[in-house]
Amino acid sequence: MRVLAINDISCVGKCSLTVALPIISASGVTCDILPTAILSTHTGGFTGYTFRDLSEDIPSIIAHWKQLGLRYDIIISGYLGSIDQIEMVKEVKRELLKEGGLMIVDPVMGDNGKLYVHFDRAFVEQMKGLCREADVIVPNLTEACALTDTPYEKCTDYPALLGKLRALCPRPSVTGCDETAGDETLCAVYYTDEAGAVKKYATEKVEGAFHGAGDVYASALVGALARGISTDEAVRLAADFTTASIRQTKQDGTEARYGLNSESCMLGFLEALDRAAKRA
Numbered sequence: 001m002r003v004l005a006i007n008d009i010s011c012v013g014k015c016s017l018t019v020a021l022p023i024i025s026a027s028g029v030t031c032d033i034l035p036t037a038i039l040s041t042h043t044g045g046f047t048g049y050t051f052r053d054l055s056e057d058i059p060s061i062i063a064h065w066k067q068l069g070l071r072y073d074i075i076i077s078g079y080l081g082s083i084d085q086i087e088m089v090k091e092v093k094r095e096l097l098k099e100g101g102l103m104i105v106d107p108v109m110g111d112n113g114k115l116y117v118h119f120d121r122a123f124v125e126q127m128k129g130l131c132r133e134a135d136v137i138v139p140n141l142t143e144a145c146a147l148t149d150t151p152y153e154k155c156t157d158y159p160a161l162l163g164k165l166r167a168l169c170p171r172p173s174v175t176g177c178d179e180t181a182g183d184e185t186l187c188a189v190y191y192t193d194e195a196g197a198v199k200k201y202a203t204e205k206v207e208g209a210f211h212g213a214g215d216v217y218a219s220a221l222v223g224a225l226a227r228g229i230s231t232d233e234a235v236r237l238a239a240d241f242t243t244a245s246i247r248q249t250k251q252d253g254t255e256a257r258y259g260l261n262s263e264s265c266m267l268g269f270l271e272a273l274d275r276a277a278k279r280a
């Protein structure tokens with residue numbers, strides 16, 4: 001099983017490839033990387049960061065891999081360094097995804113109701129086109145609203161949101177859907193399974209904004225799907241691992257902008273993954 005992770009390298013701040021590579025590899029599959037940009041830190045909560053767009057290198061990297069005859073079972077794309085890279089990702093899919101392989105798009109563009117710096121409406125419109133080429137998309141609530149032109153503040157009808165996303169892609173999974181159950185606040189993932197049924201999986205809501213949570217979730221989901229685990233179980237494993245990592249980060253009291261302390265939760269995730277893979 002060979003996975004390609006397309007994402008940036010934020011050298012500090014635990015997101016993108018510094019999260020995807022360890023989690024996907026530890027899941028027990030080969031993970032190659034295609035870096036879209038190199039930054040000294042990610043852009044959320046830091047100033048003065050360096051940013052090198054690697055668009056120029058991508059065509060020759062793809063050409064070399066084609067010479068080697070490389071083909072992928074799963075490709076996951078995340079943070080892109082420029083709007084032009086959206087077309088490059090489509091080309092990577094056309095050239096390098098095996099027939100019957102899985103294209104997963106994490107349309108990284110924003111959080112907490114706002115687009116990140118470097119993103120605008122034109123990027124969102126192009127991203128809709130990339131999502132149309134995906135088998136699975138994993139937006140957070142902000143990105144799901146942007147992709148469906150839904151006002152974020154008013155968005156509480158998550159099944160309806162999922163319905164709109166399905167016009168773009170058959171298997172969306174939306175993270176960060178807050179809801180109350182009695183006097184408890186929960187954080188749910190709304191998703192569509194292989195048969196097209198709309199489902200949800202809720203975990204405890206840990207108060208606070210934690211950077212890189214979407215990357216931990218997407219990477220764990222890819223690891224589980226790559227091990228042949230069903231979407232239902234993969235969503236549960238990924239959501240539980242992310243929640244445990246958020247809880248750990250809160251307990252450690254490290255700054256949210258330095259990312260999730262998922263390292264000490266990794267073994268628990270891998271043991272659960274192994275049990276699920278044996279049942280699959």
Ligand code: PXL
Binds near residue numbers: 039044108116211
């Ligand atoms: O985790 C999302 C992300 C990835 N990469 C970069 C970012 C962000 C969010 O801010 O800035 C460079």
